[in-house]
Amino acid sequence: MSYPSLFNDVIGPVMRGPSSSHCAASLRIGRLCRDLMGGTPDEVLIQFDPNGSLAATYEAQGADMGLMGGLLGWDAQDARLPGYRQAIAQAGVRRRVEIVDIAAEHPNTYRISLSRQGRSRQVIALSVGGGMIEIIAIDGAPLSIAGDYYETLIETDTPESVCRFIEQSVAADACLVCRGGTTLVEVKSPSALTAESLSALARLEGVSAIMPLNPILPVMSRKDLRVPFMTxxxxxxxxxxxxxxxxxxxxxxxxxxxxxxxxxxxxxxxxxxxxxxxxxxxxxxxxxxxxxxxxxxxxxxxxxxxxxxxxxxxxxxxxxxxxxxxxxxxxxxxxxxxxxxxxxxxxxxxxxxxxxxxxxxxxxxxxxxxxxxxxxxxxxxxxxxxxxxxxxxxxxxxxxxxxxxxxxxxxxxxxxxxxxxxxxxxxxxxxxxxxxxxxxxxxxxxxxxxxxxxxxxxxxxxxxxxxxxxxxxxxxxxxxxxxxxxxxxxxxxxxxxxxxxxxxxxxxxxxxxxxxxxxxxxxxxxxxxxx
Missing domain, CATH: 1.10.4100 (2-methylcitrate dehydratase PrpD)
Known part of the structure; x- marks a missing residue:
């Protein structure tokens, strides 16, 4: 079960803009997308389902501002946010917005295709209310990233050896999700993996990419989390x-x-x-x-x-x-x-x-x-x-x-x-x-x-x-x-x-x-x- 935090889910975030579900949430999605790509992407395609809320509110309620600000690495209270269009143009980011049938089940669903320096990724993300988000798929691999852990995504066709290494060398939870003929190993940890661990992972046979994602929420989660009451x-x-x-x-x-x-x-x-x-x-x-x-x-x-x-x-x-x-x-x-x-x-x-x-x-x-x-x-x-x-x-x-x-x-x-x-x-x-x-x-x-x-x-x-x-x-x-x-x-x-x-x-x-x-x-x- 997910345990809400007073400061993640209820009182917060501190932000600028008209809508937390749009401005703050999209900025957090943008920040994770930036980490996924290793920096601000060269090209972005943003797609929404015509039956969702984002198709009508994307610009007016600040989702574009938030998403682009996040891709630039800004936070939700950054004074530069109102001028994001000029900043995106100066950064040379090419972007398009399309309203197409993406078979979205949630009304605030983003399908974001990103390219940077010849590498491409596709992200499916949700804004779930009050600025909270969840990335539910990357390149078709189902997963769950809310921004309350340090996440390390390891693309590999030898997941067993990767998981053995993680279990022996890293104090973290690991879960496997399949993507086509390869496997994406998602590592959730309360602190960032060390440079030594990342280097060792990169040397493992079958590892094709390592993508560290930083947390975006003020209060972290952890393994075996318990609270005194929930009702x-x-x-x-x-x-x-x-x-x-x-x-x-x-x-x-x-x-x-x-x-x-x-x-x-x-x-x-x-x-x-x-x-x-x-x-x-x-x-x-x-x-x-x-x-x-x-x-x-x-x-x-x-x-x-x-x-x-x-x-x-x-x-x-x-x-x-x-x-x-x-x-x-x-x-x-x-x-x-x-x-x-x-x-x-x-x-x-x-x-x-x-x-x-x-x-x-x-x-x-x-x-x-x-x-x-x-x-x-x-x-x-x-x-x-x-x-x-x-x-x-x-x-x-x-x-x-x-x-x-x-x-x-x-x-x-x-x-x-x-x-x-x-x-x-x-x-x-x-x-x-x-x-x-x-x-x-x-x-x-x-x-x-x-x-x-x-x-x-x-x-x-x-x-x-x-x-x-x-x-x-x-x-x-x-x-x-x-x-x-x-x-x-x-x-x-x-x-x-x-x-x-x-x-x-x-x-x-x-x-x-x-x-x-x-x-x-x-x-x-x-x-x-x-x-």
Whole structure:
């Protein structure tokens, strides 16, 4: 079983761009492709299935930017990302994008053909939500690479001797996958193989290529990984004689998951909280970006707040302001934390940071609240999804609401049971949320849905603090939520082919952007731009 990490799967990555499923995930795919080829490729062919989400959103939601940035070796918060087209041109990379039937089962499937210095490879990769990825095949060989190990791929027609060498000389897991008449040995290890080991491998008879891939995730995996619990019910059993708060249980979980100390896990979250707070302040100072359908809304909202012209509700209005500020930073290519995704990056931090200020919480108490939220996110990542392409917007903003509700209870001094109840209530209120971004920009109705998620979190936190009965346990709510998400029609799961995205006003906005050169039209009528 895959064990989610607070910092791999839930709170993070730190990134620029409108979509973690597109910008951050494609950048991570690009980084692994770069390692596979030993540097930036000379030529790239990127293909998407016409029935998936990428065919419509590849350019507008930043997947092209991320993939090309990754091929150049950049990270997800690199300030050069908005200027990637010029950098790719200067690097001499020739690239094409095609929409063809690739028989993809997942809506975010990339088929990438790469060439460099006369060598060619083909990669099949998935974006699975929140910036997480999986490479599922290389040159037809099925495998599984998520970026949480040092990976060494050895192409050989003598796999037995290669595996014997690995077992005798390298402390790592090895698995075999067949590709035609040869075999690809995949070595997963917690540290890079030494130069001596690589040289010895290269000297083995039948070895034709060795391809080391570096990890792309902040928290590594390892052999025989174990965690103390994977559901809320197991958490309660684990805590029966410990009486720990939700944030303390989060530290226990992540220390076991990441093989790090509780202090290291704390510091990682403290760093992320600082980035979230900086994003609020950046947004409140005003943002600007050409490829954007909403102007700066937070400035006017703040002005009306200060003039007393809004309906009274200081905390509620502060939450709206902070959510808006963070979402505007995202849309202006500023640095944000995907929590749990970039599309829902405003809901959780906006709700928690505004509530923390209203309650006079310390920085330490704010970090505790985000740790509590992260652990709720672990259960969601393990048993549902953060990908709107798979589960609709309930997977993103809905999840953010459940996480934020638990965090607010933590801030207010509520009990562990009340935090779990708040998360259950907030998730119950989120079932059926569709993902229908206007003009394929992650701005509208995304902003409103982030605000709705954050205010839902506040309401449900107060309901839980007043001991409202959620009736359905959190674990069962998560399973039901996932089932509902999978039942949402494909057109309403981030394809740009349904809901508000197909209204006459939305199509007019889309055409205006096309006229301004922000997007282009493919031969299939799907909108994206190929440079």
């Amino acid at each position: 809320a019910a197991q958490l309660l059993d684990y805590n029966r004689e410990r009486s720990l708060a939700l944030w303390e249980l989060a530290l226990d979980y992540e220390a076991a998951r990441g093989n790090i100390t509780r202090e290291q896990a704390w510091q990682k979250m403290a760093t992320l909280v600082g980035i979230m707070q900086a994003a609020v302040q950046t947004g409140l100072q005003g943002t600007d970006y050409a490829d954007r359908i909403l102007g700066c809304q937070s400035g006017r909202f703040r002005e009306q707040m200060q003039r007393g012209r809004l309906v009274e509700g200081d905390l509620l209005n502060r939450i709206i302001l902070y959510v808006t500020a963070i979402m505007e930073v995202k849309s202006a290519m500023g640095v944000i934390v995907a929590a749990p995704t970039a599309g829902s990056c405003g809901a959780l931090p906006g709700a928690v940071l505004a509530t923390a200020e209203a309650l006079g919480a310390t920085q330490e108490e704010t970090v505790r609240a985000l740790l509590a939220a992260g652990l709720i996110g672990v259960f969601l990542a393990a048993h549902a999804t953060f990908a709107a392409e798979v589960g609709g917007c309930q997977a993103e903003c809905g999840s953010g609401a459940g996480m934020a509700a638990a965090a607010i209870v933590q801030l207010a001094g509520g009990s562990l049971g009340q935090s779990l109840a708040a998360a259950s209530l907030a998730l119950q209120n989120s079932f059926g949320m569709v993902c229908d971004p206007i003009a394929n920009r992650v701005e509208a109705p995304c902003l409103g849905k982030n605000i709705m998620a954050a205010t839902n979190a506040l309401s449900c936190a107060n309901m839980a603090l007043a001991d409202y009965d959620p009736l359905i346990p959190l674990d069962e709510v998560i399973v039901a939520m996932h089932q509902v998400g999978q039942s949402i029609p494909n057109d309403l799961r981030c394809t740009g082919l349904g809901g508000l995205a197909m209204t006459p006003a939305a199509k007019a906005i889309e055409q205006r952007l096309a006229d301004q050169g922000m997007v282009g039209l493919s031969t299939t009528g799907k909108r994206f731009k190929v440079c």
